[in-house]
Amino acid sequence: SQELEQSPQSLIVQEGKNLTINCTSSKTLYGLYWYKQKYGEGLIFLMMLQKGGEEKSHEKITAKLDEKKQQSSLHITASQPSHAGIYLCGADTPGYALNFGKGTSLLVTP
Amino acid sequence: DTAVSQTPKYLVTQMGNDKSIKCEQNLGHDTMYWYKQDSKKFLKIMFSYNNKELIINETVPNRFSPKSPDKAHLNLHINSLELGDSAVYFCASSITLQAGGPGEQFFGPGTRLTVL
Numbered sequence: 399s400q401e402l403e404q405s406p407q408s409l410i411v412q413e414g415k416n417l418t419i420n421c422t423s424s425k426t427l428y429g430l431y432w433y434k435q436k437y438g439e440g441l442i443f444l445m446m447l448q449k450g451g452e453e454k455s456h457e458k459i460t461a462k463l464d465e466k467k468q469q470s471s472l473h474i475t476a477s478q479p480s481h482a483g484i485y486l487c488g489a490d491t492p493g494y495a496l497n498f499g500k501g502t503s504l505l506v507t508p
Numbered sequence: 509d510t511a512v513s514q515t516p517k518y519l520v521t522q523m524g525n526d527k528s529i530k531c532e533q534n535l536g537h538d539t540m541y542w543y544k545q546d547s548k549k550f551l552k553i554m555f556s557y558n559n560k561e562l563i564i565n566e567t568v569p570n571r572f573s574p575k576s577p578d579k580a581h582l583n584l585h586i587n588s589l590e591l592g593d594s595a596v597y598f599c600a601s602s603i604t605l606q607a608g609g610p611g612e613q614f615f616g617p618g619t620r621l622t623v624l
């Protein structure tokens with residue numbers, strides 16, 4: 399079965415700093431999804447990547463999928479307190495569901 | 509308008525009881541899911557379901573059963589609740605892409621189940 403390893407597990411950054419979260423798969427990724435979960439709430443879809451080398455951006459968040467389609471990174475530029483939460487990467491499975499990594503908890507301090 | 513809703517938001521119950529969590533989506537999606545998030549925030553798929561197919565994660569005990577009265581609803585019924593069932597349960601929905609894969613999944617706000 400496919401395993402997704404996220405790093406780091408947790409991250410504390412000062413407001414305005416840049417940060418990167420990584421997601422590494424044990425198998426080739428056919429669809430890689432990034433979600434954000436605010437504490438105590440549901441998941442919010444951020445981006446989906448499918449092609450090797452693909453890069454997508456939304457506001458200050460950029461996600462990339464490497465050429466080999468086994469690793470993805472999520473980069474936040476000039477972090478803000480509103481970026482705080484748990485970031486989860488998820489991968490397609492044959493049953494249409496997502497197999498998620500264990501998440502990266504982000505705290506942004508003033 | 510809420511896209512994916514779940515009720516109740518909180519559920520506290522005794523061991524051995526039977527309980528249900530309801531999920532409704534108004535997005536017109538044809539596939540729905542139940543996920544379980546444990547105390548370490550690890551999110552795992554329990555079931556995925558569309559009109560034609562129920563796919564069960566083999567690690568899910570058969571005390572858990574999804575019930576879908578129609579395309580917009582997928583309820584989760586749990587028999588003989590155990591302490592280890594305490595978790596947050598999320599419902600989600602998506603379209604079923606022709607090329608496979610769920611595309612964007614829309615998640616409900618979660619139901620926090622506490623078994624005493």
